Amino acid sequence: MKINKNYANVAESYLFSDIAKRVENFTKNNPDKKVIKMGIGDVTLPLCDAVIKKMHSAVDEMSKKETFKGYGPEQGYAFLRNSIKDYYKSHNVELDENEIFVSDGAKSDLGNILDLFDKDNVCLVPDPVYPVYVDTNVMTGRKIVFMNANEDNGFLPLPDKNVKCDIIYICSPNNPTGAVYNYEQLKMWVDYALEVGAVILFDSAYEAFVEDDLPRSIFEIDGAKKCAVEFCSFSKTAGFTGTRCGYTVVPKTLEFDGMNLNKMWLRRQTTKFNGVPYIVQAGASAVFTKEGQAQIKEALSYYKENARVMAKTLEDMGIWFTGGKNSPYIWLKCPNNMKSWDFFDLLLEKANVVGTPGAGFGKNGEGFFRLTAFGDKENTKTAMERIKSISFS
Ligand code: MLT
Numbered sequence: 385m386k387i388n389k390n391y392a393n394v395a396e397s398y399l400f401s402d403i404a405k406r407v408e409n410f411t412k413n414n415p416d417k418k419v420i421k422m423g424i425g426d427v428t429l430p431l432c433d434a435v436i437k438k439m440h441s442a443v444d445e446m447s448k449k450e451t452f453k454g455y456g457p458e459q460g461y462a463f464l465r466n467s468i469k470d471y472y473k474s475h476n477v478e479l480d481e482n483e484i485f486v487s488d489g490a491k492s493d494l495g496n497i498l499d500l501f502d503k504d505n506v507c508l509v510p511d512p513v514y515p516v517y518v519d520t521n522v523m524t525g526r527k528i529v530f531m532n533a534n535e536d537n538g539f540l541p542l543p544d545k546n547v548k549c550d551i552i553y554i555c556s557p558n559n560p561t562g563a564v565y566n567y568e569q570l571k572m573w574v575d576y577a578l579e580v581g582a583v584i585l586f587d588s589a590y591e592a593f594v595e596d597d598l599p600r601s602i603f604e605i606d607g608a609k610k611c612a613v614e615f616c617s618f619s620k621t622a623g624f625t626g627t628r629c630g631y632t633v634v635p636k637t638l639e640f641d642g643m644n645l646n647k648m649w650l651r652r653q654t655t656k657f658n659g660v661p662y663i664v665q666a667g668a669s670a671v672f673t674k675e676g677q678a679q680i681k682e683a684l685s686y687y688k689e690n691a692r693v694m695a696k697t698l699e700d701m702g703i704w705f706t707g708g709k710n711s712p713y714i715w716l717k718c719p720n721n722m723k724s725w726d727f728f729d730l731l732l733e734k735a736n737v738v739g740t741p742g743a744g745f746g747k748n749g750e751g752f753f754r755l756t757a758f759g760d761k762e763n764t765k766t767a768m769e770r771i772k773s774i775s776f777s
Contacts, residue, residue: 393522403423407421419736420737420759422755422764427683431624431667432623432670432676434673434676446662456662458657459482459653463665463666464668465484465631468486472603477601479633482646486660487632489619489624490589490615492630493615493630494585494587494615496657497585497613499656500648501550501551501583504527505526505550505551507528507550508529509529510530510531510541510554510746511530511532512746512749512752514560517553529549530747533561535717549580550583551583552577552582553584554573555586556586560713561706562708563706563715566599574602574607575607577611581640586608588601588616589620590713595688596710616632621671621680687758690764694757695714697768697769701719704716712757714755718742728741731753735767735770737767739753741753741754
């Protein structure tokens, strides 16, 4: 039996599991310290009332023979796909219901979509980057070319015509940097992908945080339906990190190498996936009701206020950062040219605050650090006060 040896080339543990282990050790050795976690981008507010009510009534439906549901459509119930379609329409994007595939989250689909592409394709990935894009390709042994995101380009790299690639990853609003591409910049990516015949895998998991005149979807850009797949999620938008629901948009017009990606994805999903539980999809559909929209906006404002408090503290301290606006992430430059993991240890020990070392997102992340705005309001304030009181000299 031969094993997939590519697994020997991925880091021994996933970044966030590694951090969790370090924090667990610290807490074991310092049981009296109240640690505030601003590391993994996990939400802290409960599901909104509209979602909970809808899920309760879905549970009741499951208890009666007449309304009980067994297997659902693998690509998601029509009621949810239609709500998603209307949501896109409200941002001037027309989709066909059959271009929308409901899933258990963007992370799974971002990994699973690679089933559709040849192992010999070359991926173009920004550095720093959400580790899932890199690790899933390393696991299959695919070649990765990195593009530099740095202070000079505002962590928003643009296409380089001299670089040839087949699969391009873009995340905007970006994880980990919080930077957001504007319309012109995304158009450059779409034009480039069309020119070189590449597919763009566009991660829009943080679109709900956009408040300025910036694109929320790659499909707001002309030509994108001929070169892009979009991944989105209810996790950050509506607090579904533990409930699990997302969606992927695969346009019917996506043709590569004589094959249709929409048909291939449908075939893949119907074979390898049994769909998201009815109760969860019912809850997700409530996000798009008038009541649901108002309630999730309230939660998003809560997190945005955290981001504002964080940004203000860093400004007062004279620390350089991106994000915090149109994004739940703040990407800061470690004071005194400290290395990311040294800053992680210092913050944990001196402020009992957990963040994510930039180096965990790639070599260009060295010297940077990510904080999330998904925490509790009081904890966020306390954490920032503690950080402010550390002497970094
Ligand atoms: C993160 O902290 O980067 C995200 O929470 C991870 C994820 O969404 O999978």
